[in-house]
Amino acid sequence: MSRTILFDSPYLLGFEHTRALIERAAKAAAEAYPPYNVEDLGEGRLRITLAVAGFSPDQLHVSVEDRQLVVAGRRDEAHKDDDAYLHRGIAGRGFLRSFVLADRVVVDGASLEHGLLHIDLARPEPETAIKRIPIRTTG
Known part of the structure; x- marks a missing residue:
């Protein structure tokens, strides 16, 4: 680049x-695969939804590395030769997709539902810190 x-x-x-x-x-x-949506759920919450049809929870991995959300999918290649398709339109390849997260954005959780992987993010309000500065006198 x-x-x-x-x-x-x-x-x-x-x-x-x-x-x-x-x-x-x-x-x-x-990156173009898998397709995804990003929803604003309000109150500083976001949801990333990835279309991961055909992947089971144990084939998916979600992690945060240096303010970068990384979602990986690995297919089991052992059964690939056993399948005989007349037409194969559903992608079955592994993937690695990443999202750069802003400061203070945290991952609340992930769930897999009907072939869609939902990853919930939140940006909690920063705590207001008041720091009293002492005044010195001279002379």
Whole structure:
């Protein structure tokens, strides 16, 4: 992937982290399988739904690695030769899909229902921290 020219400016020092986030997001956007929806459930909650028909819960893996949600599906290749299809329209390949998460976004849970993997996310309100600064006197 080519570097983003905007962040190569000598006036934007220390933005390497931002550039890395943009590159990770661009890479994640290029993935096309499996298809997914992102719903806004209100009150800072989101739901990502992936179409994973044919995958069982033990063939799916959901993890968070360095503020990146990673969803992987691995098919059991042992029974692949036993199947004789006249037409195969449902994709059966493994996949790896990732989503870059913003600060303070947490994964609440995941559920598999009717071939759809639902991953619930939340962004809790930050706690208001009040810090009292002591005033020193001089002289």
